Amino acid sequence: MKTVLKWLGIVLGFVVVIAGCLAAYINFRPDPTYDVALPAFTSVSTPESVHRGKILVLSLCAECHRDPVTKQLTGRLMQDLPEQFGTAYSRNITQHPTKGIGAWSDAEIAWLLRTGIHPKTKKYVPAWMVKLPHVSDQDMNAIISFLRSDDPLVVAADVQNRESDASLFAKFLMFVGAFKPYDYPTAAIAHPDTTNSVKYGEYLADNVFACFACHSKDFASNDDMTPTKSAGYYGGGNMMPDYNKVLVPTSNITPDKATGIGAWTEAQFVSTMKHGFRPDGSLLRYPMGRLAHVSDHELSCIYAYLKTIPSISNAVPKPPMPAMSANPSAGEKAYNSYGCVHCHGASGLGFADLQLADKKYSSDSVLTDVILHTTTYYPETAMPAWDGKIKPADLPEIVKHVRDLGKKSGR
Ligand code: HEC
Ligand code: HEC
Ligand code: HEC
Incomplete structure (x- = not known):
């Protein structure tokens, strides 16, 4: 028995040493480099x-x-x-x-x-x-x-x-090759027929916006070359970290009626994608952004394509809300529950910076207007329009909390 243990010890010791050497090798070796064969590509601007x-x-x-x-x-x-x-x-x-x-x-x-x-x-x-x-x-x-x-x-x-x-x-x-480059295409890639809504929708969803990459089961089992071969294609459940280190699973957007978006109408889909609020009024959480700039026609093509893919029954759990401070103010509670916290982070610094808003907008009525009509101030913003979404009684509390975040940051 003792000799067995001794040998086991020696073998294990060996494995540890080899693993250590490998780790050191991987860490300190120069990053791998690849050949670059530049294509003949000159843009034509119109x-x-x-x-x-x-x-x-x-x-x-x-x-x-x-x-x-x-x-x-x-x-x-x-x-x-x-x-x-x-x-x-x-x-x-x-x-x-x-x-x-x-x-x-x-x-x-x-x-x-x-x-x-x-x-x-x-x-x-x-x-x-x-x-x-x-x-x-x-x-x-x-x-x-x-x-x-x-x-x-x-x-x-x-x-x-x-x-x-x-x-x-x-x-x-x-x-180990989990991250590796793609080959440069060997032939020209033609633009799809934009009048064929299913085909054009597939192109937009899979090739341009890579919706499948987040919305299939896992990045590791995605097939980037042939997206339709990805495990759980559009069935959701892939975990995404947000700015508050909360894991947000992607939604099932197959046509399954019970667990996917099979019951959504085209108008509901287009409106959700454009404005960032679901048919039930809830906010699409970061990292799912609204596609404010994409045309209604293109969004309806994506809808048409998603209607044609195989249904997957997969009930994705609702993600938890980010934690609040020990004694949250009414403003912090509203900031959390409306979902400002998903993009702006608990500290006011996330995908967008909220810490300077206090100094920038000294008048409460202007700050309220920035929140309700953000596109007047930032025409291309990803922030959804809050006009009509926030209860009037909550607004002054939210404004107060935005000011608190600025003051706390000391900027
Ligand atoms: C998910 C985040 C992300 C998105 C989306 C993204 N990038 Fe990047 N990009 C990065 C990161 C991170 C780097 C730096 C990589 C590094 O440090 O090696 C980078 C590097 C680059 C570089 C190299 C610049 C340099 O000086 O070396 C270019 C060019 C670039 N991105 C263009 C784009 C374009 C164009 C798009 C949209 C089609 C895009 N990126 C979308 C994260 C992103
Ligand atoms: C960066 C990853 C990512 C990408 C890319 C992405 N999504 Fe999402 N999507 C998510 C996450 C995460 C959610 C869940 C958000 C939540 O819980 O509020 C979501 C939710 C949705 C929902 C809500 C569904 C429901 O039942 O509530 C729809 C619809 C949707 N995405 C469509 C799309 C489409 C179409 C595309 C491509 C144009 C796309 N998404 C690209 C991450 C992504
Ligand atoms: C989907 C992400 C998202 C959500 C949710 C969101 N915002 Fe924003 N917000 C942004 C982005 C992005 C900007 C930066 C404006 C720009 O450059 O596009 C911004 C800007 C702002 C500004 C202006 C900051 C400045 O310095 O001018 C205020 C104020 C603000 N948001 C408040 C809020 C409040 C309050 C909520 C919740 C009711 C909220 N936001 C929800 C993305 C979001």
């Missing part, structure tokens, strides 16, 4: 392509790249990234020649967005950066036209990048 590009960039890139302080695509901390992945900052993608991507060629941008391989460092940009292997060449052209336009979101901003720091776990996932 007023239509810039307009379309703005819709795509607002819906696909702004959430991560728009700094809540500069209001431009100058990069920000990826605050809701699960801790096990390390720390990540998105980058300045305005036209600044050295700090932004002003000096990048169109082909370099297309290469990065399609493959995930950074054209300069030749490294893989992390999994949480959007990749668009299947968008049409026409939509790729639109995105690049917009990034090159004179829109205030992208004009050169002299803002220094902050460097990301991938954790050992993230490096391990790269090592």
Whole structure:
């Protein structure tokens, strides 16, 4: 018995040493690099392509790249990234020649967005950066036209990048190939027939907005090349961390009547996606954002497509609400229950910055107006319109709480 234990000890010791060496190797080896074979891609800018590009960039890139302080695509901390992945900052993608991507060629941008391989460092940009292997060449052209336009979101901003720091776990996932780049397409990708609502809806849902990626069972069992082969395709249950470190499961959006959205009408779907409130009046919680800029026609195409996919019976639990302080004020309670906390975080600093609102809007009536009619102040905002949603008695309490958050932050 003793010898068995002794040998077991030696073997285990060996395993530990090897695991340690492997971990050290993965941690300290240089990040893997990949070949870069730039395609022949030159964007052609027209007023239509810039307009379309703005819709795509607002819906696909702004959430991560728009700094809540500069209001431009100058990069920000990826605050809701699960801790096990390390720390990540998105980058300045305005036209600044050295700090932004002003000096990048169109082909370099297309290469990065399609493959995930950074054209300069030749490294893989992390999994949480959007990749668009299947968008049409026409939509790729639109995105690049917009990034090159004179829109205030992208004009050169002299803002220094902050460097990301991938954790050992993230490096391990790269090592075992869980995160890996896509091949650059070998043929042109035609724009789908926009009059075929089911086909166009499939393109928008799977290839442009990647709804399937969040709404299927798990990122690990998704099939990015053939989305329909993803486990639990659109059946929901994939857990998403929010700004308050609460895990929010994605909804089942298959046509299942009891557990999916089979009972929703087209008008209800379009309105939910546009305004961010479900038919029962409840708010869509972050990270599900409203698609305010996408046209009703396109949203109804997505609806038409979702109606055709196989139903999955999967009752997704309701996520818990974020914790409140020990003795919450009426304002904090309202801030929590209406769902301001999902986007603005318990401290006022989440997806959007609320800590400066107290100083910016010294009059209560103006601050109330900013909350109720946000688009007057921020025409492109992701914040839903609260007019008619908040009980008049709760408004002064919420305003007070917003002021408290600003004062507490000391900014
Ligand atoms: C989920 C968050 C997220 C989304 C969405 C996103 N990005 Fe990024 N992006 C990042 C992060 C994080 C990095 C930095 C990666 C790193 O540090 O290696 C990055 C890096 C980049 C870079 C490299 C810039 C440089 O200087 O190295 C470009 C270009 C870029 N993104 C463009 C886009 C465009 C265009 C879109 C929309 C089509 C987009 N990104 C959507 C998170 C995101
Ligand atoms: C970043 C991940 C993510 C992406 C991408 C995403 N969703 Fe969601 N979605 C969620 C989460 C999380 C919820 C649950 C929100 C909640 O509990 O309030 C949700 C909820 C929904 C709901 C509400 C369903 C119900 O029964 O309440 C609909 C409809 C929906 N999403 C449609 C879409 C469509 C269509 C797309 C693509 C255009 C999409 N989502 C893209 C994460 C995502
Ligand atoms: C879906 C996310 C979301 C929700 C929910 C949300 N907001 Fe916002 N809010 C934003 C974003 C994004 C901005 C930043 C404006 C911009 O640049 O688009 C913002 C801006 C604001 C501002 C202006 C800040 C400034 O500095 O000018 C106030 C005030 C505000 N929100 C209050 C609230 C209150 C109160 C609630 C709840 C009743 C709420 N928000 C719910 C996303 C959200």
